[in-house]
Amino acid sequence: MFGNKAYSTDDTIVATATPSGPAARAVIRLCGPRVRDCLLQIWRPADGAGGGETDWSASQSLAIDSLSAVVRPTRLPGWAKLDDCGRCIPCDLYYWPDSRSFTRSPLAEIHCLGSDPLVAALVQQSCQHGARLAGGGEFTLRAFLGGRIDLTQAEAVLGVIQAKSEREFDCALKQLAGGLSEPLHEIRHALLDILADVEAGLDFADEDITFLDDETLRRRLGEIYENAERLLAEIGNRQTVPLAGRVVLVGKPNAGKSSLFNALTGGQALESPQPGTTRDYLCAPLDLDGIQCELIDTAGVDFHDDGTLDGIPKNQKHLAKGIDNEAHATTTAQWEQASIQVFCLDVTADLSSDTLKMVESVRHSGGLVVLTKCDQLPESSAKPAGLTQVDAETSSHTGAGMETLRKTLRSRFEDGSAAGDGAVASTAIRCQENLQSVVNGLGEALNIADPSLHHELIAVEIRTAIDFLGQMVGAVYTEDMLDRIFSRFCIGK
Numbered sequence: 042m043f044g045n046k047a048y049s050t051d052d053t054i055v056a057t058a059t060p061s062g063p064a065a066r067a068v069i070r071l072c073g074p075r076v077r078d079c080l081l082q083i084w085r086p087a088d089g090a091g092g093g094e095t096d097w098s099a100s101q102s103l104a105i106d107s108l109s110a111v112v113r114p115t116r117l118p119g120w121a122k123l124d125d126c127g128r129c130i131p132c133d134l135y136y137w138p139d140s141r142s143f144t145r146s147p148l149a150e151i152h153c154l155g156s157d158p159l160v161a162a163l164v165q166q167s168c169q170h171g172a173r174l175a176g177g178g179e180f181t182l183r184a185f186l187g188g189r190i191d192l193t194q195a196e197a198v199l200g201v202i203q204a205k206s207e208r209e210f211d212c213a214l215k216q217l218a219g220g221l222s223e224p225l226h227e228i229r230h231a232l233l234d235i236l237a238d239v240e241a242g243l244d245f246a247d248e249d250i251t252f253l254d255d256e257t258l259r260r261r262l263g264e265i266y267e268n269a270e271r272l273l274a275e276i277g278n279r280q281t282v283p284l285a286g287r288v289v290l291v292g293k294p295n296a297g298k299s300s301l302f303n304a305l306t307g308g309q310a311l312e313s314p315q316p317g318t319t320r321d322y323l324c325a326p327l328d329l330d331g332i333q334c335e336l337i338d339t340a341g342v343d344f345h346d347d348g349t350l351d352g353i354p355k356n357q358k359h360l361a362k363g364i365d366n367e368a369h370a371t372t373t374a375q376w377e378q379a380s381i382q383v384f385c386l387d388v389t390a391d392l393s394s395d396t397l398k399m400v401e402s403v404r405h406s407g408g409l410v411v412l413t414k415c416d417q418l419p420e421s422s423a424k425p426a427g428l429t430q431v432d433a434e435t436s437s438h439t440g441a442g443m444e445t446l447r448k449t450l451r452s453r454f455e456d457g458s459a460a461g462d463g464a465v466a467s468t469a470i471r472c473q474e475n476l477q478s479v480v481n482g483l484g485e486a487l488n489i490a491d492p493s494l495h496h497e498l499i500a501v502e503i504r505t506a507i508d509f510l511g512q513m514v515g516a517v518y519t520e521d522m523l524d525r526i527f528s529r530f531c532i533g534k
């Protein structure tokens with residue numbers, strides 16, 4: 042996804058770090074060796090005239106260079122050049138000129154009014170003076186490549202950005218502060234120490250020197266084993282509470298949501314041909330081959346033409362009060378809190394324009410579109426006209442499409458594209474298998490009856506465990522692995 046460019050840190054990147062649209066403030070971020078050159082071309086301190094074609098040289102280079110001496114970035118009020126005609130806008134500069142920055146390379150932020158054309162002009166100016174547009178997550182990737190943070194902390198950056206509740210926010214902040222990487226690094230370093238002793242013993246096998254007696258080896262390995270087991274249990278908790286996420290079934294009344302809910306979870310939701318049967322929401326745990334999440338069945342809703350939820354079946358509008366409004370409110374709340382929205386579409390029903398808009402809106406927010414009651418259609422018949430792509434074609438009565446749906450949900454959680462709860466839980470999903478392998482390997486080493494006679498075997502187990510730990514924190518990584526993690530970030534982070 043990044044191509045090789047992102048793995049070199051010797052060029053200069055630029056991106057907007059704030060969302061587009063009108064706002065009081067926008068932030069443009071620059072990072073790399075040519076940041077100073079870019080700034081000299083596009084920025085000058087506030088004591089300049091602030092417009093017109095004035096001399097850009099002396100004063101701002103002094104101001105920029107005076108910052109090299111300070112540890113903390115100073116806010117420098119100034120002007121940024123919008124184009125070659127010399128038009129300027131007021132903006133503040135924050136500048137970290139050396140390796141004491143977050144990315145361990147020169148870093149700058151230009152804070153200006155949040156106006157899209159203005160921001161675009163500044164980004165363009167930066168590109169004209171040696172920067173290139175950054176890819177998603179590339180600033181955080183540079184912080185990782187520069188050794189400022191490890192992989193679990195990089196994932197925590199995303200966790201903080203995407204946190205939907207105070208609890209997720211706290212969890213992500215703790216991970217960012219090293220709550221997970223510290224114990225992982227400790228275990229890895231303790232194993233490296235033992236490996237050094239075991240390998241020294243192998244190198245000097247013919248000499249009468251004991252580097253590590255059996256009892257000490259067992260005790261030290263045993264302590265590490267216990268720590269790894271404890272951490273594994275903690276990571277398991279992170280994954281199950283608050284779970285990998287919430288999968289919410291939504292759709293029109295009678296779309297087959299409750300039937301799908303029952304088919305996936307073995308639940309007991311009321312199914313009936315009467316539209317409007319479900320009036321509250323129901324939750325049940327859903328195990329996606331090891332990834333635990335929560336499945337939620339909601340009351341059927343109709344939609345406005347703009348694709349927003351209505352909540353009251355059109356044919357019952359005259360009854361719309363009390364319980365219907367409650368049903369609407371609960372469905373909307375569940376819909377908004379979903380990690381993954383699953384829009385259920387009855388293949389036997391007419392596909393109206395408002396439904397198609399709803400499909401578009403679901404797709405736009407990363408949700409799935411699932412056809413229901415497919416057993417009702419002859420096998421040869423095509424998908425409803427107007428639908429280009431669906432994620433699964435299911436029948437709760439025959440079980441068709443259930444495996445496809447489960448696999449699609451699982452991969453959404455695995456690749457972290459499920460928003461919200463999945464972010465830091467994605468670290469848990471990534472690390473759990475590795476840590477289990479560490480525990481198993483150390484268990485094998487501890488079970489060796491006469492350690493001093495089998496130091497080679499013990500060294501193999503320890504080396505393998507060290508590799509697994511290295512992958513978790515990013516001491517050992519592949520470009521594929523980094524692509525998977527950093528491609529989930531948006532541009533500018």
Ligand SMILES: Nc1nc2c(ncn2[C@@H]2O[C@H](COP(=O)(O)OP(=O)(O)OP(=O)(O)O)[C@@H](O)[C@H]2O)c(=O)[nH]1
Binds near residue numbers: 313318342414415
């Ligand atoms: N043939 C067939 N019928 C289905 C299937 N799924 C659901 N149905 C029928 O469709 C009707 C509505 O199903 P429900 O699961 O209650 O629909 P719902 O979306 O929960 O409906 P509300 O709760 O009213 O919004 C019931 O009569 C089901 O038996 C299916 O896969 N095949």
Ligand SMILES: [Mg+2]
Binds near residue numbers: 312319
């Ligand atoms: Mg129902």
